Amino acid sequence: xxxxxxxxxxxxSESAMEMEKLVSLCKRRGFxxxxxEIYGGLQGFWDYGPLGVELKRxxxxxxxxxxxxxxxxxxxxPGAPEPYEMTGLDCTIIMHPxxxxxxxxxxxxxxxxxxxxxxxxxxxxxxxxxxxxEYNGRRVFVTTMAEAxxxxxxxxxxxxxxxxxxxxxxxxxxWDAEILDLPQVDKLSDVLGPDAxxxxxxxxxxxFNLMFKTIVGAxxxxxxxxxxxxxxxxxxxxxxxxxxxxTRVKIPFGIAQVGKSFRNEITPRNFTFRSREFEQMEIxxxxxPNSSQDWYRYWRDxxxxxxxxxxLSGERLILREHDPDELSHYSTGTADIEYAFPFLPPGExxxxxxxxxxxxxxxxxxxxxxxxxxxNPLVVQVGADGKPKWRGSGKDxxxxxxxxxxxxxxxxxxxxxxADRATLAFLCEAYSExxxxxxxxxxxxxxxxxxxxxxxxxxxxxxxxVKKDGMPEIAQQIYRDLKPSFNVFYDEKxxxxxxxxxxxxxxxxxxxxxxxxxxxxxxxxxxxxxxxEQTRVKVDDVADEIRRRLS
RNA sequence: GCGGGUGUAGCUUAGUGGUAAAGCCCUGGCCUUCCAAGCCAGUCAUGUGGGUUCGAUUCCCAUCACCCGCUCCA
Numbered sequence: 100x101x102x103x104x105x106x107x108x109x110x111x112s113e114s115a116m117e118m119e120k121l122v123s124l125c126k127r128r129g130f131x132x133x134x135x136e137i138y139g140g141l142q143g144f145w146d147y148g149p150l151g152v153e154l155k156r157x158x159x160x161x162x163x164x165x166x167x168x169x170x171x172x173x174x175x176x177p178g179a180p181e182p183y184e185m186t187g188l189d190c191t192i193i194m195h196p197x198x199x200x201x202x203x204x205x206x207x208x209x210x211x212x213x214x215x216x217x218x219x220x221x222x223x224x225x226x227x228x229x230x231x232x233e234y235n236g237r238r239v240f241v242t243t244m245a246e247a248x249x250x251x252x253x254x255x256x257x258x259x260x261x262x263x264x265x266x267x268x269x270x271x272x273x274w275d276a277e278i279l280d281l282p283q284v285d286k287l288s289d290v291l292g293p294d295a296x297x298x299x300x301x302x303x304x305x306x307f308n309l310m311f312k313t314i315v316g317a318x319x320x321x322x323x324x325x326x327x328x329x330x331x332x333x334x335x336x337x338x339x340x341x342x343x344x345x346t347r348v349k350i351p352f353g354i355a356q357v358g359k360s361f362r363n364e365i366t367p368r369n370f371t372f373r374s375r376e377f378e379q380m381e382i383x384x385x386x387x388p389n390s391s392q393d394w395y396r397y398w399r400d401x402x403x404x405x406x407x408x409x410x411l412s413g414e415r416l417i418l419r420e421h422d423p424d425e426l427s428h429y430s431t432g433t434a435d436i437e438y439a440f441p442f443l444p445p446g447e448x449x450x451x452x453x454x455x456x457x458x459x460x461x462x463x464x465x466x467x468x469x470x471x472x473x474x475n476p477l478v479v480q481v482g483a484d485g486k487p488k489w490r491g492s493g494k495d496x497x498x499x500x501x502x503x504x505x506x507x508x509x510x511x512x513x514x515x516x517x518a519d520r521a522t523l524a525f526l527c528e529a530y531s532e533x534x535x536x537x538x539x540x541x542x543x544x545x546x547x548x549x550x551x552x553x554x555x556x557x558x559x560x561x562x563x564x565v566k567k568d569g570m571p572e573i574a575q576q577i578y579r580d581l582k583p584s585f586n587v588f589y590d591e592k593x594x595x596x597x598x599x600x601x602x603x604x605x606x607x608x609x610x611x612x613x614x615x616x617x618x619x620x621x622x623x624x625x626x627x628x629x630x631x632e633q634t635r636v637k638v639d640d641v642a643d644e645i646r647r648r649l650s
Numbered sequence: 651g652c653g654g655g656u657g658u659a660g661c662u663u664a665g666u667g668g669u670a671a672a673g674c675c676c677u678g679g680c681c682u683u684c685c686a687a688g689c690c691a692g693u694c695a696u697g698u699g700g701g702u703u704c705g706a707u708u709c710c711c712a713u714c715a716c717c718c719g720c721u722c723c724a
Binding site: 123124126127128133136137138139140141142202203204207208212214220221222223305309329330362364365366368373450535536543545562564565566567568570592593594595596597598599600601603610612614615624626631633 | 651652660661662677678684685698713715716717720721722723724
């Protein structure tokens with residue numbers, strides 16, 4: 100089954116070809132498979148194969164080690180305002196439904212959509228706005244998706260067209276003053292869709308539930324509905340008090356979590372880039388409001404460096420700071436770390452991680468009730484009855500600085516990374532082809548996955564040059580010596596050149612080969628994946644040498 | 651969800667209303683002293699479900715998946 104059939108002009112493009120080859124290699128070598136493939140697959144779900152699981156685990160382990168367990172609580176890292184502590188959590192996928200109401204996901208992820216039968220476009224029900232317009236006894240609700248500054252112009256133009264009038268007849272149109280949202284209109288048959296030429300082309304609004312819904316309890320009905328988490332972050336916010344009370348951490352500190360999240364994406368596409376089940380690596384960093392700007396900048400740069408340190412090139416990786424008008428007003432900064440995936444058109448980038456300054460929005464929402472994102476200063480969002488739309492926990496999630504006796508609601512910096520997206524970026528970055536001579540000296544194309552050694556699924560392969568003269572026995576002993584410390588692989592089948600090539604495709608950085616000199620001098624060769632160079636080291640020093648090169 | 655395209659072995663491709671072909675890969679063996687060599691043998695496929703037909707991989711319908719363009723993207 101063709102996993103990636105780049106068609107039309109995209110077939111010409113080098114990057115699409117590269118993507119096609121990468122997808123093929125991922126399946127052939129066992130990095131990634133379609134979920135439930137023998138039943139035809141399931142859209143938006145992917146399985147990691149034997150090599151893929153090692154790769155992804157290495158990515159997650161590197162993140163956890165670099166952000167949490169390896170973090171030095173006592174020092175001030177470069178760029179940081181002061182020392183800080185890091186700790187971790189592992190929360191459940193299913194949480195109290197109120198969590199998602201206060202986080203805003205419930206409202207945001209329960210979109211009602213209308214389709215236009217004529218233009219085949221789809222709109223969010225609550226985002227379509229317009230005005231009633233009357234001409235010649237006919238009353239029509241004209242809608243537009245245009246921005247506020249061009250809205251009037253667009254409405255008038257489209258109304259004139261509908262009524263077959265010229266521009267000079269504009270004053271014959273009788274407009275209602277009020278701008279209404281589509282949900283405020285009773286009859287959709289009177290509505291002129293934003294891209295339609297006739298009225299009545301919009302379908303009734305249909306619910307699109309972007310959170311996976313499930314039932315808690317065997318006999319559960321709708322009142323027992325629960326949701327699979329669409330992000331891991333909320334588990335951290337609702338455990339903020341638990342962590343503070345149980346660990347003696349002091350602000351500033353961060354809580355990290357790695358885990359699965361689920362979003363019922365309308366259009367999963369681009370290999371694993373947009374999956375319905377995916378894994379996140381998130382940090383919620385809690386700090387004093389006064390220093391939050393400095394911490395935001397620190398985390399933005401720190402996270403960018405993490406990717407480059409693991410081998411993503413500066414050319415394909417960008418840090419994109421959001422424009423002020425893209426931000427919620429309570430956020431004083433958001434940056435995306437983006438990668439130029441080969442499946443994207445030239446010049447476009449896909450998000451690997453977002454670093455957001457979230458202010459006190461999340462903690463306050465879980466205390467007081469869901470805040471209104473549009474309010475300034477932030478106030479609890481109220482329903483039609485004047486009561487909070489979604490009640491908060493009522494628990495005190497503020498923080499008391501014991502020394503200064505200052506009590507405040509911490510501000511939050513949120514570096515939120517996609518583990519699958521990072522893994523995919525590392526796969527794309529690693530894929531390369533070069534030329535290497537075969538045993539006859541003819542140049543052959545060599546496919547090699549140039550993973551950073553830290554994330555390479557297999558760290559080293561051990562080969563006897565030939566299957567005789569006691570070489571396999573020596574090689575097996577080296578394999579056994581290394582295996583407790585590293586994921587190493589033993590292979591004695593076929594020509595050694597073929598074994599090297601297989602490891603190149605798996606991205607194994609080093610191959611250790613036992614040859615006749617091993618028998619005489621107790622030395623082996625270590626072959627470098629990228630340079631093809633071989634260096635000779637003593638058998639007893641192999642483990643140290645591999646360890647040195649991997650660190 | 652809409653429109654278009656594509657589904658034959660792990661991969662790349664043939665082909666047919668009547669036994670589905672090849673190369674590479676893979677597995678085993680022989681041979682091999684450093685980069686996909688050679689020889690022998692072997693495993694493995696018409697996405698799924700219907701319909702038409704004596705017979706469907708081929709024709710028709712539906713469905714699923716992937717790709718492209720819309721749409722969506724907290």
